[in-house]
Each structure stands twice: as C-alpha cells, then as structure tokens.
Amino acid sequence: MSEVPERVAIAIVTFNRSTYLQELLTSAAAMTTPAWKIVVVDNASTDDTQEVLAAAQADFPEGVLVNHRLDTNTGGSGGFSEGTKVALELGADWVWLMDDDVEIIPDALDRFAPWMKRFQVIHGRRYDFDGSPFYWQAKFNQFLGVPLPYSVKTFDQDGYAVTNSGTFEGMLIHADIVRMIGLPDPRFFISWDDAAYAWLAAQHTQVVYVDTFVLKRKREQQQVNLGIRHLNDGSPLFRFHVIRNRAYVGKYFAEYGKLNRFGFGLGTALTLAKEVFRLIVVQHTLKGLGDLRRGFKANREIWRDDSWKPMDPADVPKAIGGGAGPRAADGTVS
Structure with a gap:
C-alpha cells in the first residue's frame, strides 16, 4: 500500500x-x-x-x-x-x-x-x-x-x-x-x-x-444517453450562468494569450445550441430560452468590463512552516 x-x-x-x-x-x-x-x-x-x-x-x-x-x-x-x-x-x-x-x-x-x-x-x-x-x-x-x-x-x-x-x-x-x-x-x-x-x-x-x-x-438526474456522453437536465440558474460565464473563461484565456476570438465565439454559439438541444430533448420545453437570453446579455457586459482581473495568487494563504516548493509538471521539486 x-x-x-x-x-x-x-x-x-x-x-x-x-x-x-x-x-x-x-x-x-x-x-x-x-x-x-x-x-x-x-x-x-x-x-x-x-x-x-x-x-x-x-x-x-x-x-x-x-x-x-x-x-x-x-x-x-x-x-x-x-x-x-x-x-x-x-x-x-x-x-x-x-x-x-x-x-x-x-x-x-x-x-x-x-x-x-x-x-x-x-x-x-x-x-x-x-x-x-x-x-x-x-x-x-x-x-x-x-x-x-x-x-x-x-x-x-x-x-x-x-x-x-x-x-x-x-x-x-x-x-x-x-x-x-x-x-x-x-x-x-x-x-x-x-x-x-x-x-x-x-x-x-x-x-x-x-x-x-x-x-x-x-x-x-433526468438525462438522455447520447452514446458518447449523457446529457443531464439543467436548472434556470445553470442555463443563465453557462452562457454568462463563457465570458469569464474567455477572459482567462486572454490573460494567457490563448484566446482565438473567432473560435471562442463559435464555441459560445455551439454551447448555446447545446443548451437549446438540452431543453428540447431532455426537458421537453422551450421555457428556458429567456434564461439563455439573459445569460448572453450578462456575457456581453463582462466582456466590456475593462476593470476585470483574474484571481490574485497573493490572496492564497501561505504555506505553514515553509515547504519544499512547487513541483514541475514531471513532479520534481523546484
């Protein structure tokens, strides 16, 4: 062991x-x-x-x-x-x-x-x-x-x-x-x-x-088996945030120079399509479209927020009693 x-x-x-x-x-x-x-x-x-x-x-x-x-x-x-x-x-x-x-x-x-x-x-x-x-x-x-x-x-x-x-x-x-x-x-x-x-x-x-x-x-959870994956049901809160929060993901990508704006926009469109598909196939309704619409509006507001900053590593509690230091990807201590 x-x-x-x-x-x-x-x-x-x-x-x-x-x-x-x-x-x-x-x-x-x-x-x-x-x-x-x-x-x-x-x-x-x-x-x-x-x-x-x-x-x-x-x-x-x-x-x-x-x-x-x-x-x-x-x-x-x-x-x-x-x-x-x-x-x-x-x-x-x-x-x-x-x-x-x-x-x-x-x-x-x-x-x-x-x-x-x-x-x-x-x-x-x-x-x-x-x-x-x-x-x-x-x-x-x-x-x-x-x-x-x-x-x-x-x-x-x-x-x-x-x-x-x-x-x-x-x-x-x-x-x-x-x-x-x-x-x-x-x-x-x-x-x-x-x-x-x-x-x-x-x-x-x-x-x-x-x-x-x-x-x-x-x-x-209510779900549909699509073969390669299961698609679960979603709540109004989830529908709103899954579209809104795409902007946060994009902001982080941009911080690391990994954002392709065209590709990311296409990914957002595919995410929106998946959520509409989820409503129709899993939950058998279109009543959640308003949640997606509100999420997209909030998404645009986040993209326009020039004051946005990522989480600051300085806010993380320090190690107690020192430590060996972070390891590299292969596990070695640096």
Whole structure:
C-alpha cells in the first residue's frame, strides 16, 4: 500500500441537501485512510444542515470536521473558493474538492496515493448512482474554448490521461498549484468554474484523470444517453450562468494569450445550441430560452468590463512552516 500524504483536506460545499451531506460524511468517517481535515462549507442552508454537522462531529476525532457556515449562498464557485482557502489556512498540503451528493469509496486515498507522488492535479473516476461507471472525462478544445468529451479508452497503459479541464466533483489539487494560480474564482457562481480552474492549472503542471474509482454519485438526474456522453437536465440558474460565464473563461484565456476570438465565439454559439438541444430533448420545453437570453446579455457586459482581473495568487494563504516548493509538471521539486 502506498503512503498517503499526511495533510489531505476534503472540502465539501453544501446547500440545503442535508440527507446527501449526512451520507457523504458517513462515508468519510469510514475511510480506511482518513482525511486530515474535512471542511464543510455550508452555503447558508435553511434546512437542518447545521444539525447534521453537529451530530456528525461525534464520528470524527476532535478538530477534524470543520463546520464553516457562510452568511449568504455564494454558489458552488464561492463555496469551493472559500473551502480551498480555509483548508490552506489550516495547513493542508492537498485539497480534495467535492459536492455534497457523492459518496467516498473507503480506500479512495490509498488509491490516489501513488498518483500523488507523480502529479499535482488529479481526478479519479466515479460510479453513477446506479453503480455503472459515470462518464465525465473532458478536454478543452483550445480553438473553441469548449471541453469536449473523450473516451475512457484514452487512458494509456499506465492508467492515466492528461487533460486541461476538470471538475470540482472530485478534483484533488496540491496547495502549491493553488498558490500559483490563485483560489477558485467565486465570480462564476456556478458553471465553467471547475473546467476553467483545471485549465489554469494545466498552464503550470499536468492535470490528469486516473483510471481508478474513488467516488460514487448519489443523486439521480433526468438525462438522455447520447452514446458518447449523457446529457443531464439543467436548472434556470445553470442555463443563465453557462452562457454568462463563457465570458469569464474567455477572459482567462486572454490573460494567457490563448484566446482565438473567432473560435471562442463559435464555441459560445455551439454551447448555446447545446443548451437549446438540452431543453428540447431532455426537458421537453422551450421555457428556458429567456434564461439563455439573459445569460448572453450578462456575457456581453463582462466582456466590456475593462476593470476585470483574474484571481490574485497573493490572496492564497501561505504555506505553514515553509515547504519544499512547487513541483514541475514531471513532479520534481523546484
């Protein structure tokens, strides 16, 4: 069994889903190699989330489960930004980001351990709610600025695939990388935040998917199987932000000199078409077109905002007690 790094913090973002949160915390308490800290960011829930967290304290050693409640709902983006910040303030070397509607495979950290010696941004695989493998691997097409799915057959003989995209439902990231690129950007609120954050990380180090299962999704969603991927239903908030936040993605691309305005515009048009397709095929309605229209208007406003700046790495909590310094893409310490 590979040795797991000592200071691995799990950062969970939750909002009014106490039943899922309770099940997730139960699975965290059953891990064969426990997490060093578990930071739960409560996004101003109005259900019994605080009672669930209070009861769960008994399942963990004192100080392991950190209850961090926010005064307002900052969306998944704000929650993951805050959770990462708190974890690093406490002294975490790694942060494992996840939503509240998953379950942790008991030996997940043991499965991650050998990969943590080689890479600094890692995604394991997930089972779907029915126990089948959940398909979610994606990679940014640089011209279009859109993460396109690729087959799990892309895993090489060593059991991993390099990408430049990712998801906060399972991203494991080293603190050194956070200090290079800044905290996750809370301005996204929801949608594109995780893909863009992994893209930022990929400008500095290798971002990988590894062929080992570490999580199981618990929440069933309305979806259509398109063969190469599943298309889930979407909420009005999602529809608005998936179009609005394209502008944030484009701003980050521009910061790194990677923006092709024509290609990115085409990618935005394709994203809009996909959302209309989602409404028709998955949700059997066109009532969400207004959400997309509002999102596009807000998208234009962000593009025109000349005061916009990326997240500042200087705002990331410093390492406690120094450290060996960031590693290069091949894992060597610089």
